[in-house]
Amino acid sequence: KRPPGPYPFPIVGNIFQLGRNPHHSLAKLSKTFGPLMSLKLGSTYAIVVSSSEIAKEILQKNDSVFSGRFNPVAVHAHDHHKTSVTCLPPGNQWKKLRKICKEQLFSTHRLDASQGLREANLQKLSEYVQKCCDSGREVNIGEAAFITMLNLMSATLFSSEFTNFDSDTNQEIKETFHGVMKYVGVPNISDFIPIFKLIDPQGIERKAEFYLGKLLSIIEDIINQRLKSRGASLDYQKKNDLLETLLDLSEGSEYDLSTNEIQHLLLDLMIAGSDTTASATEWTMTELLLNPEKLSKAKHELRTVIGQNKQIQESDISKLPYLEATIKEVIRLHPPAPLLAPHKSEGQAQVSGYIIPKDTRVLINAWAIHREPSLWPNPNSFEPERFLDKNISFRGQDFELIPFGSGRRICPGLPLANRMLHALVVTLIQNFDWKFEVGAEGEDAHREEEFGLSVQKAIPLKATPIKL
Ligand code: HEM
Numbered sequence: 001k002r003p004p005g006p007y008p009f010p011i012v013g014n015i016f017q018l019g020r021n022p023h024h025s026l027a028k029l030s031k032t033f034g035p036l037m038s039l040k041l042g043s044t045y046a047i048v049v050s051s052s053e054i055a056k057e058i059l060q061k062n063d064s065v066f067s068g069r070f071n072p073v074a075v076h077a078h079d080h081h082k083t084s085v086t087c088l089p090p091g092n093q094w095k096k097l098r099k100i101c102k103e104q105l106f107s108t109h110r111l112d113a114s115q116g117l118r119e120a121n122l123q124k125l126s127e128y129v130q131k132c133c134d135s136g137r138e139v140n141i142g143e144a145a146f147i148t149m150l151n152l153m154s155a156t157l158f159s160s161e162f163t164n165f166d167s168d169t170n171q172e173i174k175e176t177f178h179g180v181m182k183y184v185g186v187p188n189i190s191d192f193i194p195i196f197k198l199i200d201p202q203g204i205e206r207k208a209e210f211y212l213g214k215l216l217s218i219i220e221d222i223i224n225q226r227l228k229s230r231g232a233s234l235d236y237q238k239k240n241d242l243l244e245t246l247l248d249l250s251e252g253s254e255y256d257l258s259t260n261e262i263q264h265l266l267l268d269l270m271i272a273g274s275d276t277t278a279s280a281t282e283w284t285m286t287e288l289l290l291n292p293e294k295l296s297k298a299k300h301e302l303r304t305v306i307g308q309n310k311q312i313q314e315s316d317i318s319k320l321p322y323l324e325a326t327i328k329e330v331i332r333l334h335p336p337a338p339l340l341a342p343h344k345s346e347g348q349a350q351v352s353g354y355i356i357p358k359d360t361r362v363l364i365n366a367w368a369i370h371r372e373p374s375l376w377p378n379p380n381s382f383e384p385e386r387f388l389d390k391n392i393s394f395r396g397q398d399f400e401l402i403p404f405g406s407g408r409r410i411c412p413g414l415p416l417a418n419r420m421l422h423a424l425v426v427t428l429i430q431n432f433d434w435k436f437e438v439g440a441e442g443e444d445a446h447r448e449e450e451f452g453l454s455v456q457k458a459i460p461l462k463a464t465p466i467k468l
Pocket of ligand 1: 416
């Protein structure tokens with residue numbers, strides 16, 4: 001007995017019912033077919049989960065069965081899927097990489113040590129906004145957040161800066177990243193009907209090969225340079241970044257980590273971390289600019305707790321409950337990965353009275369769960385206050401709020417994402433007011449989404465900073 005679902009068309013199944021924003025279309029379909037729904041996506045069988053109870057059954061009770069991955073063909077480029085922590089099945093190699101992420105890369109101690117590397121990049125963002133403010137220039141907030149995120153990530157990983165604001169010199173890096181995001185995230189007919197893999201009709205596999213190859217070679221150069229510096233002198237001064245940690249681990253530790261694994265892990269972290277966090281920043285600024293009274297409350301809290309012109313320390317975040325509530329509310333409404341990343345059942349399981357066979361693609365519709373009226377009164381309105389008297393976190397224990405997933409596959413970068421996201425938003429609001437006009441398109445147009453590797457705003461957010 002399988003869960004109910006819409007009738008599948010021959011060959012394509014329900015592919016065309018996914019629409020431009022699959023999280024919206026699937027939420028609508030689940031109103032008819034229920035919170036556990038069957039779909040046929042080309043030749044693969046899929047289930048869609050749209051309630052917090054069933055998400056808990058899958059990600060907690062049956063965590064080990066459902067912790068497989070359904071990988072798009074695009075990540076087969078350069079055999080990335082054979083080494084990537086994001087793509088590997090939940091075997092020993094994946095467990096080793098997860099353990100390294102948890103214990104070595106994203107521990108509180110390690111992130112505290114690399115905090116200074118991130119502070120310098122936030123200062124650059126502040127200077128850029130100041131320059132725009134002095135000349136009355138508009139800021140493309142999504143673009144500025146993306147550049148800063150690339151730099152926060154490259155600082156944390158390699159102590160280097162990938163790109164900067166006003167020059168075109170590093171345009172190539174930005175284009176390479178956008179290329180990877182686009183071709184790994186875009187719907188590919190070969191993912192649903194495998195016979196198409198042979199001809200790659202959309203050219204996605206060829207493009208993914210090109211862009212992933214470029215990024216891998218940039219990372220390879222950085223690793224080689226570091227290995228050279230480490231070998232060059234006995235009094236080599238170790239850096240506080242994650243690459244240094246990984247290279248230390250590769251030299252005779254319990255982890256048995258190869259340079260190839262380091263290269264693909266760094267690629268994964270850059271891809272998984274930059275776009276998601278930048279998109280969350282742009283959505284936060286959008287909601288704050290559309291809701292000026294909430295922006296005033298957040299600024300008032302910052303003035304009172306931190307003061308003006310004083311750079312925030314990451315340890316200050318927990319002293320800013322209104323800002324924390326604001327960010328929770330933003331990623332409730334706009335989870336950057338609304339369907340998480342596709343899971344796969346590694347064996348047969350029983351869920352909510354239905355039999356789910358091995359090799360089923362599992363889509364968890366976090367977006368639908370986050371807007372479920374029985375869990376969230378006025379689900380579509382932006383109300384950070386709803387979190388002030390509730391002890392709900394997004395760390396995977398509360399299934400009504402799962403923007404980072406839950407269980408074994410929960411986002412390992414959550415502690416870093418949390419720090420960077422809060423610090424970025426503070427940098428943008430602490431010392432500036434913003435002039436923003438909704439325009440003829442109206443408020444709702446500013447909340448329109450575009451599905452991809454992470455959900456972007458359909459209309460980029462542009463506003464002019466004004467000195468306080
Ligand atoms: C606001 C920012 C972010 C959001 C919303 C987010 C969300 C997610 C989600 C939903 C997943 C899939 C969970 C699942 O399969 O159930 C994921 C996986 C992952 N994330 Fe994040 N993420 C963010 C930032 C980051 C950062 C900063 C990093 C690293 C620096 C990172 C690294 C990863 C990796 C490596 C995986 C794959 C884990 C695995 O498959 O075992 N993420 N993230």
